[in-house]
Amino acid sequence: MPGHPCMMVTTARQFVMVLMVAYSVQTMICSSLHGNETDRLSLLEFKKGVMLDPQQALMSWNDSTHFCHWEGVSCGTTTIPPRVISLNLTKRGLAGQISPSLGNLTFLQSLFLPNNSFSGEIPPSLGHMHNLQTIYLNFNRLQGRIPNLSNCTSLMMLRLVGNNLAGKFPNLPSHLQELRLSGNDLIGTIPSSLANITTLRGITFTFNHIEGNIPNDFSKLHKLQVLLGAVNKLTGTFPHAILNLSALNVLTLAFNYLGGEVPTYLGNHLPNLQLLGLADNFFHGHIPYSLINCSELHYVDMSSNNLTGVVHSTIGKLNKLSYLNLEFNHFHARNKQEWEFMSSLTNCTELQSFSMKGNHLQGNVPNSLGNLSDQLQNLLLGTNKLSGGFPSGIANLRGLFKLGLEENQFTGVLPEWLGTLHNLQGIELANNSFTGVIPSSLANLSQLIELFLESNHLYGNIPPSLGNLKVLEKLSISNNNLHGSIPKEIFNIPTISRIGLYSNKLDGALPIEIGHAKQLLYLLISSNNLSGVIPETLDGCESLEVIEFDQNSLSGRIPTSLGNISNLEVLTVSHNHLSGSIPKSIAALKYLQQLDMSFNRLDGEVPEEGVFKNTTAIRIGGNHGLCGGVLELHLPACPVTISSPSKHTWPLCFKVMIPLASMVLLAGFVSMLLFWRKKQRRESMSLPSFGRKFPKVSYDDIAKATEGFSLSNVIGSGRYSSVYKAKLFRDGNVAAVKVFALETRGAQKSFITECNALRNVRHRNLVHILTACSSIDPRGIDFKALVYEFMPQGDLHKFLHSARGDESSSDSNCISLAQRLSIVADVSDAVAYLHQEGIVHCDLKPSNILLDDDMVAHVGDFGLARLPIHTTTSSSESTSTSSVAIKGTIGYVAPECAGGSQVSTAADVYSFGVVLLEVFIRRRPTDAMFKDGLSIEKFAEINFPHKVLQILDPELLQELNLCRETPMDAVEKNGAQSLISVISIGLCCTRSSPSERISMQEVAAKLHGIRDAYLFTQD
Template identity: 65%
Template sequence: MACCTHIAMCSISRNYTDRLSLLEFKRTISDPNEALISWNDSTNFCSWEGVLCSVKHPHRVSSLNLTNKNLIGQISPSLGNLTFLKVLILSGNSFFGEIPEYLGHLHHLQILKLNDNTLQGGVPSLANCSKLKELWLSKNKLAGQIPADLPNSLQKVILAANNLTGTIPASFANITMLKNFTCMNNNIEGNIPNEFASLSGLQQLQLGDNKLSGDFPQIVLNLSKLVVFSVASNSLSGDLPANLGLSLPNLKYMSLGGNFFHGHIPPSISNASELIILDMSRNKLTGVIPSSIGKLQKLYALSLEFNKLQARNKEDWKFMDSLANSTELQVFTVLSNHLEGNVPNSLANLSSQLRFLYLSKNQLSGDFPSGVAKFRHLVSIELGMNRFTGVIPEWLGTLKYLQRLTLGYNIFTGPIPASLSNLSNLNVLQLASNQLDGHIPSSLGNLQTLEKLDISNNNLHGTMPKELFRIPTLLKILLYSNNLDGPLHPDIGNAKQLTYLDISSNSLSGEIPNTLGNCESLEDIKMDDNAFSGSIPTSLGNINNLQILNLSHNHLVGSIPVSFGSLKFLQQLDLSFNQLEGEVPTAGIFSNLTSLWIDGNIGLCGGELAMHLRPCPAMQLNSAKHKHFIVLKVLIPLTSIASLVIVISVMLFWRGKRKKENVPLPSFDRKFPKVSYNDLARSTEGFSTSKLIGKGRYSSVYQGSLFEDRIVVAVKVFSLEIKGAQKSFIAECNALRNVRHRNLVPILTACSSIDSKGNDFKALVYKFMPQGDLHTLLHSVPGDGSTSTLSHITLAQRLSIVVDIADAMEYLHHNNQGTIVHCDLKPSNILLDDNMIAHVGDFGLAMFKVDSAVSSFGDSLSASSMVIKGTIGYVAPECAGGGQVSTSSDVYSFGVVLLEIFIRRRPTDDMFKDGMSIVKFAEINVPDNVLQIVVPQLLQGLHLSMETPMAIRDRDSEAQILRSVINIGLSCTKTSPNERISMQEVAAKLHGIRDAYLSRNLWMS
């Protein structure tokens, strides 16, 4: 009996130890997402989040999996007390500090995953973990050498993306079960040990981006089960083995790029018939491409760029004939080699699935390769730096997926094909250094995703089309060394994203538009060697990011703007050889004579003494001008103030009278059908609560069916007994009666009548949105009877939703009928149809802006009010105290909505207190910890077991998409309204991100 009691007490003690160890782990970390909220006394610890207990030992922890929980802190040594632990996964968090050596005491441990954190120190000794099968430590900040005493039971060792040094231990040969050794992106030296030849089961060996040296590791040829092999971006050299393809029958991925291999490509490579990706780029390979290369029928990507491979005759080009057998080929690049002559017609026989074709930097000649026309899925074509002649074909405009077209540095002649304007996905158009003539087609302005336009060094003439400046995504314009003439259109001020403008060496004339100063992103402006006249716009001094400004060799007059001296990033300023006069400033760039050129302006004076300019004459104040100054600065403002007082008095008097009058229904166009109170009552079963689908501040919304075809509608009935409801009704009528956009909730009609009791009745009828509002979709709890799907929809669908909202807001802010400020943008005012297309609604607080005046739709006068317009959490800081609303305040609300969609937390969440907000929460996690704060479902697929370079690139690309989107949200939610980007910029950026993501997925599909 005593013995049994002792055993029971030991069991209780061990159970208690596991629970205490978990609580100690929790105590030492931060859990901002409350992922461990279930770790409390009311729940058995075997049911806690991420915890599993052993079947044989029900009260002992066997697995702890806390992937992507946004946990922050150091890993507690207490986990070393979980002696029955088999699985420990803490991937995708923000753990820092060293890995506790106590983890090496877990004798039952089989899987240890600590990847995607910020852990430091060395890899601890795990020699006692004799059952360990998988060790994942990639994407941390680990340093030191790879331990030589890793357990022999290991099957996967993933150490990529750390700061590990030293050599690969020869003792790895003892890990006979090893299938995957991934150690890319470290600082490993030496070569692969010869002892690796005994690892007959090795399937993945990835050592790219290290400091390996020596010849090609011959022992690799003994690893017949190898599927993935990468030693890219090292310092390996020598010839490639002649039998390279004979010994690796299972190889699917081989990357040897970025080394110093020389000699020929071994023809035996064609025997590795399972190859999908072959990368031999950036070496010193010579000779011809083996004509048998086409035996690789499963080849998806072939990269031979940046070598010294040659093709001079028909025999050398036979590889192109052979590649017709590679029916899966989508990426083919031989740029920067020694290929000569005409591209053979057999190019057209390549796979019709080809998406990337790179032939630049060779000595190719003849007309544009006609075979390219067959490749309807092409995303990128690069033919630059060759000797192609003839005209650029019009059929290029039919390649609708094309994103990049570079044909520069050839001898193409004729005009720029107008058909290029059909390439709606084009990001880069590079036609520089040819012999093109004619005008720049104004239709290029249709390229609404274009980022870089380079048509420099040609024979183009005519004016610069103003349509180019309306491309919202345009970053770089290079049109130098042409024969362009005429003025620079003021619309250039619309190019808000422009960072680089080079229009030098043309014949452009007229004054430099003052609107150029609106291009606040500009960093480099080159307008020299033209015929510009007039003064230098002072607005250029507002371009805070400006680094280079060259206005030399023009006919500019007047003085140098003093504001140039305040541009803190300005590195080069060339104003030489104009007709400038007056005093040279001395601040900023003007004190750095090695970065300033002003010679050739005989009217300049003063400046730094080292300039040796003549002194400026003393200026006397003209008495007549002085009197005029007093009139302008003193008398006119006093007169204006007096007038303003009178106007305000009249307005307030009229406003008081108007409040006593009834507010009529705004006149609608004839196309709006008439409905009565009885029609609406019948359609909603007497406004039954069973038909109630929403309730707001001033109204209730019911589902009904109306008109002859009984279409489903949403009837918004205003609660007129509530102060402000009538004004809200009028505002919404006026806001929606003249606007039409696919992403605004369509209004069908309105009703202003009396109800069955003789009371005023006002309602609006909208098209019904089956998926409901965004707030419900975002925050409904599974099992609550809702139809929420957003927590499970894809990243692509989320991107489309924010693009839809951005398009609607851009239309409201920038449509031709004036500016509409929504004033209450939030998820509950965003509705989704059957196709998950988002529609912005509820314009009850909307304001109308004409020029600088902002007016409420419910009141034709602008009035100051201390009432907050909008909803707490979404209201911009400047409006929280009743300040003036503006389009910038809408932008702020949009930014909060965007963050809420991707982070899936309300801005009023309980975690946002003590100065923390959803905006600050995003700020402190950008860029390093973005993946820890986004909706967990978006991370599915970002942690692949096969860490090939392509898999890592895809994962990083998707992660970058998320970072870019969150950054846009932060750009919208700057504290100062002047620092926020416009909805035009927002929409352009989001369109670019979504389209790039969709096209990348299309390429990968």
């Protein structure tokens, strides 16, 4: 009924409801329109922050197109109007800063900006985006700290790899599944709170500076499949929390400072493991037998540790193995049973890379090697004790890319079939005893990039057909018995960057085609019999950085064109027959750092610009016609040419020189007569041949240069000799003259041994010998001396302990941690090189380690060295040398040598370990505190690791601000871990059993790693 009260009430209610709905719709539309505009403005603000857009990815970002259609922008369809849910500008080359305005994109779910060049900080505003699920900012240039992201409650994937982010681990939301932080500068420890994110499936933080260990709470991460923590500063033992992560597929903790044993039950707890990387740590013990339970394992890298024993034959049960790297450990194989692992590996039909380099494998390589996978690409067995002929089984490995057999004891000829392995890219056969000629079939290896044949007994010519190797970059055949000329064909290889042919018997002239090698960086052909001139065309090698032509018979003038090689850093042409003046163009080489033109026939004025201003960088002695130059060279002034009034008038210099020459001839005749008469009355040992030309110096030269062997010039003394500081050569440079006390029994043999040791070795960290003198003094008594390059900083012993009335005195030379790390790394390099050459030093101690102006260490004093048999003149001499070598120096002698055992390289390792401990503890091994069975190595061992900082040189603790720290707090400080790691190496070197000591090659590798890592943190 119209007008009924009930009807009117209903109608009124409906009207009110309609009004309310309309108002809500209007409010929602207005709100959406407002949010829509916010998104557009936020994106435009982001665009303003982009300074570089090389691909014009943001060109469409303008008002002519709706922002939902802008490149890289995606909008959702569940809102009206649509809102931005994804921003994807991957790999667009964008540079600039990420605008904080992105925090206003409240509906954003995915942010993809990887592989660009964004810099600056990650905007903190991202930490308030509740809908954000994925953040990919990897491979940019972002800096600063990672913002607090704990409020991003939807975040599941965070990738920040490859930036410059600093600070500690960020605060993260509780539902994160993937965290990738590798390749940044993060510090501190891994927070235990990370283990509360039980949804995590992957964590990567490689290439950072994370310290400590994996927290025990990580055992709660039952879903974790990937854990990558390589190249950090992790310490302690193998993280046992990991053993509870049965879902783990990938684990790598390589390049850290972890130690102890790898758990024997590792494979029982991690059966799903596919990749295991534990390289470059300090693990010892055996390979866990339980690994055979990891049936999916395809990648194993346990290299550069202290693992021992044999490789178990069950390794072959890992039939999916494609990569096996066990190099630089202490595994041995001496008999058929211990070599069975090689046969078992034939079951690994997918094996592509296998390395046992740097272990203790001995004897012949089993024939089963030839049954390895036909997919094998890398076979590395170098630095072992393998012997016999070239392993014949390698002929079956047709897929090989790289073959390494270097530093073994192989003999026989190189097989012609080597040239049938057509995939070979690298051949390393150096430091063996291979004989015969270089197989011409090598020219068939069209993919060969590197060929290393140095330090063998190869003879014959260099095959010209090697010029067919059109991608060859490195050719090294140095230190062999090659003769004939250098084939011009090798200089026509377009990619050749390094040619090493030094220490052979090559003759003839350098080919003019030498200039065709446009990519050549290193040309090393010293110590041969090359003659003729240096080709003018050499400047065609426009990339050259190092030229070494010394110890040849080159003649003619030094080409002016050398000044066109703008990148040249080292030029060595000493001990040749070069004449003429020094080209002034060489002074214009702005990168030239080392120049040696000594002992030629050069004359004229020495330039005063460029490298010639630095007298420590040049050697020009032995050129008697040079004059001028900077004052520090102390050369005579160049004569001023005065025109003569008559062409028949003799110059004044000739009038003076004629009578002077007569006097010199008369004095020379008298000297020769006296020398001949005295020679009849004496028995003298001849001076061993150094195989190269050294300047001749006489007794009188040395006596004058040392001011009559004045005690004020003595800079060192030892059992058989005294060392004097002397200005011996005309170039004015100071030399160190070692004069042997021949009245002391054993001094004659010490002189001969040192000559034999030094005549064939060359290394930047060995003392550089300038010449030798074997003469008689005015009384007709034998006189023998060696002349070395002078080391301004003196020996390490004096540097450590001089001005110290007692060991606790603080009045001493300051040596920083970086310098100490560099010194022990230098010494380890030198000793590793000597061992490679078959030489045992036998008297390593700080007084035999000399320091130059740059604090670079040089090992010297080879008077007690044990040499390879082929370097001595007779077997009897070799025997006597060894008997002398056993004596050594108290405090540094290995226990087995003190007991009369045969000296070995392990004895040098022990001595080096003592030196290392002395450098960092700064106490002599003969200090009064070391008594009643306590030695410096025992002192370090009983305090290692928790109290080791308390026994180190207080100067180091002051440098690192560790003096007021408790031991556990100090470990967290920068630099402290380097100290702990280096002391650990010292203890590995000084183990009582020689077989338990690590090799010098491994010592050198680890010390370089510690030094480089420390220096990296200081940059």
